[in-house]
Amino acid sequence: MVKRRSQKTYDCEQFLDEVHSCLIDDLMPSRRNWFGFRNYTGPSYDKASPYMFKCHAQLEKFFKRIVTSRDKTFDELRHKGLLDFVKSQESFGLPQVLTERATRVLSRAKAIVGEILGEFDYIEFTKYCSFGKKAARHLPLAESYLDVRVCRLGGSKTQQEWFKFCLGNDIHLNRACRRHVMHMRDVRDIELHAVPKAFDKVRIIAPDTTIGGFLSRGLGAYFRDKLEDGTKLNLASQQSKHKRIALESSLTGFMATLDETKASDSFVWDHIVALVPDSWLPVIDVVRTPKVGFKLIPEDENSQVFVDLRSVMLMGSGHTFPLQTLLFYSLTKAVIELSGDHTQVNVYGDDIICRAKLAPRVIICLEELGFTVNREKSFWTGHFRESCGGDYHTGVDVRPFMLEIDSTVRLSHHQYVALHHKIANGLMERWDPVEIPSTYNFILTHLLMLDKRINVVPDYEGADAGIKYVPLAYRSIATFPFIRDSILCYRKLSQRSKRRRPKGERVYYWYALRPKGKTDPFVDDSVSRLDKRGSEVMKGSHRYGWVANWTD
Secondary structure (H helix, E strand, C coil): CCCCCCCCCECCHHHHHHHHHHHHHHHCHHHHHHEECCEECCCCCCCCCHHHHHHHHHHHHCCCCEECCCCCCHHHHHHHHHHHHHHHHHHCCCCCCCCHHHHHHHHHHHHHHHHHHCCCCHHHHHHHCCCCCCCECCECHHHCCHHHHCCCCEECHHHHHHHHHHHHCCHHHHHHHHHHHCCCEECCCEECEEEEEECCEEEEECCCCHHHHHHHHHHHHHHHHHHHHHCCCCCCCHHHHHHHHHHHHHHHCCEEEEEEECCHHHCEHHHHHHHCCHHHHHHHHHHCCCEEEEECCCCCHHHEEEEECCECCCCCCCCHHHHHHHHHHHHHHHHHHHCCCCCCCEEECCEEEEEHHHHHHHHHHHHHCCCEECHHHCECCCCEEEECCEEEECCEECCCCCCCEECCCCECHHHHHHHHHHHHHHHHCCCCCCCCHHHHHHHHHHHHHHHCCEEECCCCCCCCCCECCCCHHHHHHEECCEEECCEEEEEEEEEEEEEECCCCCHHHHHHHHCCCCCCCCCHHHCCCCECCCCCEEEEEEEEEEEEECCCC
């Protein structure tokens, strides 16, 4: 008789409450009454010492990204988020009457963008275009494989013409897609979706069409190379650079960190025309989708609503992030230069770092051009700076651990064990075990009751694969990595390989042959390995397994 694994599920909400309670006992037991469930009642801690600032922030924000049964349902947040997005479209735009200062900033910013981009090269653009791996219009995420994607080509008529132009310059892509070009779907709108962002808000995204995504990601890669060649902004390493500058500025106060609200949505066509060289306008116009649709009630087809967009860039498009980085860089640089200053400007998406002395001028100019600066997350005075996920107070990293999970969903045994790993590792990245002893003991004791073992994994493994640090008291019952035949072996919570047979192989051949540049956007879209039977190995459900750290 085959023994089946128990199908028992777990409610993690009580477990998370107990973890939070243990954190209070470890960090601020005498101030327990200050920290309720998302209810901070203590005094302001802006001027506290770095350690106390970190303690307050950890206890106050532990539940920030955790959805519980005490919150609004996702359907309520989705409905509100979609309506707010539609309503906000009316507020976006370049003011009809610009101040003299805003006019000068626009003029200088356009010159900066022109110096960086130069003239648009159609042939060079086609070399960057490639398919993505995420969900698209009429292509759910579960089916978003490269061979499936080329079978479901869709886009506007203009996008289809540009796609055929790309096929004419790439013989291997032409051979991979020629059977499906005759059946391309004419798609004139894309669909808005809401994804969780925090317990009280959602993020609105708009997955592109398959052909629109092909062109959009190519344009994004083109922008990335132009940014790196024309400025000192390398998007691959800019995030870590922002954190380093924020750390230093929390001590010196020399630089300011600014953040935008609804940054990508705020750009309308008037902004693009005013900032981007004319030769680039046709391709930006092609990759944008001027019309979106969504269902107010997901199950009701009659609740479909269509909206004409003012926004040029939406979350979900491949060119959005590098283009908004370029435009915010040029606008900020223009303000700095017109102020007679020549300090370095760093931008990563909507995160702007400039000289603190000039930050008020930058904020005023951006607001005069139709953008909204998030003053709650912008810092140019005091000893706190925040940028790209890094929070620093007087030279100390005070970023709290914030778990992202929907605790209303019951977890399987595997998922529940992985949750323990993720919380333990997340806390250990920010706190020493001697600072939170009862919290860490509670998590490991709870884990032993579930799994009867503690698996120690290297630092480069995922946060849910195992425990990366084990206190001395637990080392006698922990499974540590070991060396066997010069190979590092360890036991982790791993993913079981499943197999599927690709519908076609030519597109993988095209992908393998296409040049991979330093900013190639599909490093994580590499062709999956094929076994001897020609079946593609893909990620699926999890299991425990011994892992050998070698490269095959």
